[in-house]
Amino acid sequence: MTDSPYRIQGATGEWEVVIGLEVHAQITSQSKLFSGAATAFGAEPNSQVSLVDAAMPGMLPVPNGECIRQAVRTGLALDAQINRWSRFDRKNYFYADLPQGYQISQLYHPLVGEGSLLIEPEDAAPKTIGIERIHVEQDAGKLMHDQHPTRSYVDLNRSGVALMEIVSRPDMRSPAEAGAYVKKLRSILRYVGSCDGNMEQGSMRADVNVSVRKPGGELGTRTETKNVNSVRFVMAAIEHEAKRQVAVIEDGGTIIQETRLFDPDKGVTRSMRSKEDAHDYRYFPDPDLLPLELDEAFLADALASLPELPDAKRARYEGELGLSAYNADVLTADVETARWFEAMLAEGAPAKAGANWLISELFGALNRLGKTIGESPVSPRQAAELVALVGDGTLSGSLAKQVFELMLETGQDAGVIVEERGLKQTSDTGAIEAEIARVIAANPDKVADYKGGKDKLFGFFVGQTMRAMGGKANPGVVNDLLKKALE
């Protein structure tokens, strides 16, 4: 942990970076925010479009209660104020992916007000980042520019899908803090189940607001880099944009408040050169929608439906299960891992041994296979059985690794593999002593060296004995018997 803050080194000295993030998260729902069309990813173009989404004249929006509920649950998970009275506004602009000519959003009275998020950046102290608001709004359609020489193709399947825009306060001061913020927010959204957090598919993307100033000085003019779609890119965009701003100011220029795009291939941001009045959105309350009023029962249900959140779970894993801070952190970072681990415990696996096995053996195997934990070829029940076989001495650590490999290959249960292949660890002292006698007889010079004080040779004898036993000897028994034999 270090206290030295992140600074950009300029020709005129050090600069501080001020960062705020607007995260757009697609709300998990079957149907759209204001229509009954489906939201599934990857469908045929324009096959999930209702006449509401295509903005046909006379069509009226009717809000999806589940989308509202999920946004409220997200707000509660971020300790945010939930506004019992909120309203939808029209944000007016013209673009080919927006058939209505306006986006239904919430400017003046958002559903969720102020909250906070605790982040723990690597190598830095934990920090609370303020959440300014969360509002609910429609997504736009998708444009494809590379299919035709003179035309752009428009797919409205995403048009009208519900988004939450989660707006942070400008409380972050380094790319690492911003990265930690996005990771933590993603983790909470996935725990809550309000967004799948899939950044590759565009379910979660960030608009990055960056400005620079002399440490502690007046806030500088900010730029907004739009639609950054990975944690790594968020961090890279901030670093590049902050350095660019410092260079502009130190060259005697001024920063213009503008919208920029991040180019992941080049690692740079560039101006979108939008027209000046592109930001004249002329917001006004949507006359098609009454104000959204929530009663206490709705809020109580939303609160009662919240799962144990990552921070609480981590504290419980450390406090009640006695796991190390590192293991508790790794197991709780993503909800899928925590669910898998808890399913293992429910099948009787002891917490500490189960945690160690999951983190070293299962993660190692999944990494090798390029699978997520949800795609694990071995089930939590099978894993619990394997860990139990180590716990009761049937398998040594190295035998367990062999058995696990066979489980991955065959899908068979650990007990079946142990029985069929005779991989049981043996504590048969007679057999082990016989092998030890052979090893000692075959290595008189090493025995002499060992007795002469070369203690390290003990490992050699253990290895030789284990090899002679085909890896199945109980290592504890081998140690004991070898010590006696070599005395």
Place this chain on the structure above:
Amino acid sequence: MSVDLATVRKIASLARIATSDAEAEALLPELNNILGWIEQLAQVDTTGVEPLAAVIPNHLRLREDKVTDGGIRDAVLANAPQAEHGFFAVPKVIE
């Protein structure tokens, strides 16, 4: 409050409504007339009066989260000036 001709042209352009000079000049007094009425309304003392969202006491109804619509691509594309391969085809727009 009143607007000038430049503002009328700007509003027309933001709304993507083509407006000739003669039309813009005709719109100017009409818009200022409307703004006058609004100013007249604003003279009423509304201290302590809650903003009214609807004249009948109605609540926003919420839908169940069910797929009840979509799968009507032909109808959605029927009025498009140009459609290809199931997409709307529009003049190339690229930032």
